[in-house]
Structures are given as C-alpha cells and as structure tokens.
Amino acid sequence: MAAQRYIFNTAEAGEHRRLLEQAQVWDRLTFRRLGEIGVGEGWRCLEVGAGSGTVVRWLADRVGPTGHVVATDLETTWLRAIEASNVEVREHEISTGSLGDSVYDLINLRLVLVHQPDEQAVLDKLVKALVPGGSLLVEEYDMRTLPACSPPDDTWRSVGGASVEFLEKSGLDAHLGIRLPGLLETAGLVDVDAEAVGFPRRIPEIPAWRTQIVEIREPLIATGLVTPEQIDEVIAGFDDESCRLVVHGPTMVSVRGRKPA
Numbered sequence: 001m002a003a004q005r006y007i008f009n010t011a012e013a014g015e016h017r018r019l020l021e022q023a024q025v026w027d028r029l030t031f032r033r034l035g036e037i038g039v040g041e042g043w044r045c046l047e048v049g050a051g052s053g054t055v056v057r058w059l060a061d062r063v064g065p066t067g068h069v070v071a072t073d074l075e076t077t078w079l080r081a082i083e084a085s086n087v088e089v090r091e092h093e094i095s096t097g098s099l100g101d102s103v104y105d106l107i108n109l110r111l112v113l114v115h116q117p118d119e120q121a122v123l124d125k126l127v128k129a130l131v132p133g134g135s136l137l138v139e140e141y142d143m144r145t146l147p148a149c150s151p152p153d154d155t156w157r158s159v160g161g162a163s164v165e166f167l168e169k170s171g172l173d174a175h176l177g178i179r180l181p182g183l184l185e186t187a188g189l190v191d192v193d194a195e196a197v198g199f200p201r202r203i204p205e206i207p208a209w210r211t212q213i214v215e216i217r218e219p220l221i222a223t224g225l226v227t228p229e230q231i232d233e234v235i236a237g238f239d240d241e242s243c244r245l246v247v248h249g250p251t252m253v254s255v256r257g258r259k260p261a
C-alpha cells in the first residue's frame with residue numbers, strides 16, 4: 001500500500017480528539033445534507049476516510065438493519081469501536097485500493113479528497129462504485145475565510161495566513177472546496193448541488209481550531225508569517241472565556257451529485 005500524504009499523525013492519540021472536535025463543528029451540516037439526499041432504510045453506504053466515525057454512526061442508524069454501511073480509513077482503531085451489526089470497517093487506501101463497480105447507493109467523504117494526489121481519479125473511482133442513480137456527497141474546505149475576524153485582529157490574520165501557507169507548502173489545495181462542483185461534473189455526475197457554510201464563533205467556543213493550531217505550531221512558525229509570541233497570544237485567547245474575538249474559520253463547501261440512472 002503506497003504511503004499517502006495525510007499530514008496528521010493518524011496513530012497519535014491526540015488525533016482522535018482533533019477528529020472529534022472537528023466533527024462537532026461540521027456534523028450538523030453533513031447530517032442535513034445526507035438527509036436532503038434522502039438516505040433511508042436499506043441503503044448501502046460507503047464512508048471514505050471515516051475518521052472518528054460520527055457520520056458512520058448516523059448513517060448506520062438511518063439505514064437500519066436492512067441497510068449496510070462500509071467505513072474505510074487508513075487508521076481504523078476508532079471505527080472498530082462502533083458496535084452496530086450493519087457497519088463493516090475496512091482498512092483501505094482510497095487512492096490505490098479498489099472499491100468495485102455499482103455497489104453503493106451513497107458514498108460520502110469529508111476532508112479526505114484534499115489529501116489525495118489525484119482528486120479526479122479518486123472521484124472517477126467513487127462514481128464507478130455507485131449504483132446508477134446513486135449519490136455522492138463530498139465536503140472540503142475553502143480556506144479563504146480563515147483570516148476573517150471581528151474586531152479586526154492582525155495576530156489572528158497572521159495565524160490564518162500562515163495556516164493557508166503551511167497547507168499549500170504541504171502540497172494541499174487550501175481552496176479545494178470551490179473546485180468541487182466542476183470536479184463532480186467532470187466525473188459524470190448530474191444534479192450537482194453545492195452549498196458553502198461557515199460557523200463564525202468567539203474563539204473560546206471553538207476548541208477544534210485551538211487543537212489544530214497547537215498541532216501545527218512549528219510548521220506555522222516555519223512559514224515566517226507568524227511568530228511564536230503571536231501563536232501564544234492566540235492560544236491565550238482560546239483559553240480566556242471572556243475573549244470577544246469572533247473568527248470565521250474555514251468555509252465548508254458541501255457538494256452532492258447523482259450518477260445518471
């Protein structure tokens with residue numbers, strides 16, 4: 001299995017917390033979008049790069065005992081803790097592994113495509129694995145909103161700018177979200193529907209971004225766009241319940257499309 005360019009350490013215990021905090025931010029959007037698609041009893045679903053498994057649990061509940069949910073990831077420790085008879089966990093590398101032909105009514109992936117060297121090849125593979133009429137939901141960030149905050153704060157803007165620079169230096173497209181509608185159409189999907197969502201918050205209310213910044217502290221400093229003191233100042237804001245700084249955070253672009261029947 002070829003090593004993939006996932007930039008976080010999947011084996012590290014802190015990764016589980018990071019994934020759960022991130023899921024807490026985005027699950028309500030993802031669940032709503034899956035509900036709009038109409039996921040229901042008896043559906044066969046695949047979640048790629050399922051991480052902590054919050055969406056897998058939701059899907060398993062929705063499809064019921066007559067449905068089936070396959071959950072894949074490079075690291076499956078947390079997925080294996082899910083106790084549901086309709087869930088099957090597979091250690092699987094999406095860029096190199098195969099998925100089969102016309103198997104799933106729904107395929108879902110969030111914040112996974114960005115880590116793949118050839119996004120279009122992955123999407124083509126996912127579309128092949130859908131049954132005719134089946135749906136794909138893909139969600140990825142557009143980081144343009146990361147430095148946005150109120151009141152204006154140069155330190156936060158520097159951290160946001162350094163984060164985008166770090167991702168791009170790592171070879172990731174920090175603005176993949178905006179490209180998704182085009183990628184899904186090129187993959188042959190129809191009824192492509194995109195929505196872009198952000199959740200601006202006071203920073204003490206959003207531990208997910210704190211954890212993220214702490215984890216990439218050194219690479220952020222290495223960009224030369226932010227100093228250790230500025231990072232410490234931002235972390236202190238996260239830890240101060242009275243901090244009034246509202247940050248926009250990344251925008252999630254949620255795009256669904258259907259394989260022609």
Ligand SMILES: C[S@@+](CC[C@H](N)C(=O)[O-])C[C@H]1O[C@@H](n2cnc3c(N)ncnc32)[C@H](O)[C@@H]1O
Binds near residue numbers: 004022075093109111
């Ligand atoms: C940012 S996390 C998102 C987790 C989950 N989808 C969510 O949104 O809560 C990315 C996940 O994709 C997995 N991943 C990254 N590259 C992968 C690959 N090439 N094949 C399968 N899974 C991969 C990682 O192990 C990680 O669990």
